């Protein structure tokens with residue numbers, strides 16, 4: 001079927017203003033939107049810039065705005081969109097570098113703020129694993145799925161309004177460690193999340209949960225972090 | 239102007255092998271990681287099924303059994319000293335990952351969960367053994383995330399989206415690398431005492447593949463151009479279960495959990511090809527079986543696919559026939575919920591791309607190009623070995639899928655790549671740091687980046703009579719047809735001729751994007767050149783090897799020939815000419831035997 005792609009274009013070198021280019025191509029209903037972008041670059045316009053790698057929804061390179069909603073281009077099929085008119089734009093809230101490529105720097109800065117790594121300086125059992133029951137493991141299973149694609153954070157109206165907000169992805173990654181029975185740094189992490197730019201900025205818009213290509217229950221994770229903050233020992237609060 | 243940097247150790251690649259190398263090298267040496275993708279986008283994140291180690295958490299197991307299975311899986315082409323080292327170290331490696339925070343799935347008593355995987359057996363009974371340590375069906379994702387997290391914690395230095403174009407050697411030793419910064423289009427010169435290549439595989443030369451777009455063999459291509467041979471390139475693994483037409487991988491864990499392969503007549507055909515372990519035979523064996531079934535017209539509806547069936551009723555039916563039991567001795571029975579919990583991502587892929595729910599309908603699968611056994615020759619410390627006599631190239635290292643130690647020989651067992659990354663990534667990182675502590679910098683020539691610059695200029699200003707996408711598609715079709723699961727003299731000769739032709743055409747390409755920032759067209763065209771070089775080397779190596787071994791199946795030479803071919807291929811590329819030489823296989827305790835499953 002004939003499909004029209006309207007793609008956001010911006011080239012920093014040609015000093016030109018952002019604009020849209022339209023391409024019409026033959027598509028199958030089962031084509032990934034990424035397949036269409038590839039065909040545009042291969043056969044129509046080699047200058048189109050977008051990131052991609054695995055092409056099956058696990059590397060997180062190709063998050064973008066497709067018909068006004070965040071998706072991974074490799075995880076949405078033409079038929080899923082229910083139309084043959086497809087508008088493709090870069091993620092909102094991050095600086096555009098070229099066409100569909102955004103600067104992920106601010107996103108990863110927020111990620112690093114929440115200490116996204118296991119902290120446990122007790123000597124681990126020599127030549128053995130630390131034990132963790134399936135029930136303990138289950139508490140943070142969902143948030144281990146995050147691929148850092150930024151689809152959630154860049155769908156959040158609070159983040160659009162204030163780029164200093166840590167955003168859902170950073171909170172999800174904090175959650176992954178706060179609820180890990182092996183971790184010992186919940187307190188400093190919660191202190192970071194309790195800042196003005198942290199979880200309390202969340203207005204429960206649910207956009208993040210809808211945008212997540214890994215089906216992480218992002219809003220629920222944020223709520224769990226909020227509850228952990230409320231439960232914090234008063235002495236620990238500043 | 240080219241920017242200059244200086245580090246003791248440069249790691250090229252931010253996947254499992256590269257991050258592991260960086261974590262260990264940076265403990266004592268000034269280290270930086272250069273990666274064309276942001277590290278968390280690396281293909282290690284796509285690994286599903288698990289990492290093999292004889293922890294024995296659920297039943298008796300020994301690293302020696304793991305080693306024997308690996309040797310047998312390799313069709314006796316793997317170097318046994320390296321295999322023994324890897325299987326011993328695998329246990330420690332898995333515990334290291336757990337201590338780094340990796341969220342493994344757990345047994346009821348809180349230990350790391352393990353499951354069966356193709357070719358992994360109890361050596362006493364010959365039955366499948368639970369050796370694959372897993373985190374649901376996203377083990378690679380968890381490895382990549384965990385290692386990156388540790389790098390964040392230790393403030394590892396990264397140059398993200400830096401594309402390495404060239405390796406600099408001076409006085410026979412490493413001097414540095416040349417890289418293109420994707421954001422600006424500027425060239426950077428990195429002076430280094432040691433360079434570790436960890437650039438992953440090259441499956442993108444085939445039409446149907448489980449591999450990422452980024453799998454273009456850059457590390458092997460760069461070192462080939464600098465006179466380093468490529469080892470055993472004719473051995474490339476086709477995984478039997480890729481999603482029909484798309485190539486997206488359906489992990490062997492699906493069969494580990496009891497899924498079976500079914501042909502058009504409704505038969506579980508693996509019974510005929512591997513009577514003992516059936517659907518869990520080695521990948522080369524299963525891929526050939528699929529191919530033969532389809533050739534005999536028993537693909538579903540006569541098409542080029544068969545079914546992979548993991549519906550609970552099917553699993554339970556065959557588990558009962560096989561007499562399969564759980565660790566506590568009770569009969570193996572599963573429910574749809576259990577299957578969903580064990581392979582959630584696979585179920586998600588099938589729903590997304592096929593509209594098929596695997597617990598209700600079987601999945602259409604076909605063999606898909608998957609894993610490079612061959613690559614840059616190294617020893618067990620990750621040091622690159624530059625010739626058939628074992629001469630080490632000072633300061634040069636390789637680890638992970640781009641390297642050939644060789645632990646996978648002619649065919650890799652599932653779960654053994656992740657082991658390889660962790661064990662040899664660490665070994666390479668440690669050795670490189672040790673080397674750097676005792677070595678000086680090689681002087682950099684004034685024209686260090688000239689070669690890279692000229693090549694790029696050539697692509698920007700070529701004759702413009704050829705389009706890269708056309709050449710790529712032709713290469714991928716050709717390789718899938720003639721250098722695929724089965725090969726013949728005639729087909730390989732044709733492949734070599736056509737690849738030469740495609741390489742000539744590739745020199746006439748001119749990229750249309752004349753800009754600097756994020757010029758992906760330029761990079762993709764460069765990658766195509768790399769793939770064409772490796773494709774040629776692969777076809778020539780395959781043409782010369784007149785036997786069938788592991789993943790290299792010659793219809794005209796259907797038998798393994800230990801007398802003449804129990805040896806590794808070393809291929810060199812000079813201009814358009816490939817020259818081949820050979821080196822012996824290291825055998826310690828496992829004498830070559832006939833290989834049946």
Ligand SMILES: Cc1cc2nc3c(=O)[nH]c(=O)nc-3n(C[C@H](O)[C@H](O)[C@H](O)COP(=O)(O)OP(=O)(O)OC[C@H]3O[C@@H](n4cnc5c(N)ncnc54)[C@H](O)[C@@H]3O)c2cc1C
Nearest residue numbers: 251252253255274275282287288402438638639653655656
């Ligand atoms: C779908 C799938 C499932 C798999 N499942 C399993 C499994 O269950 N168990 C198992 O053992 N194995 C599995 N494998 C195999 C295994 O995942 C890979 O072999 C392994 O992850 C490769 O790791 P690596 O570190 O060598 O490369 P990668 O993780 O791919 O990293 C390569 C790195 O090199 C960088 N790079 C490449 N070229 C350049 C360049 N020119 N300049 C700069 N940087 C560059 C990239 O940016 C990237 O960071 C699977 C593979 C696939 C495709």
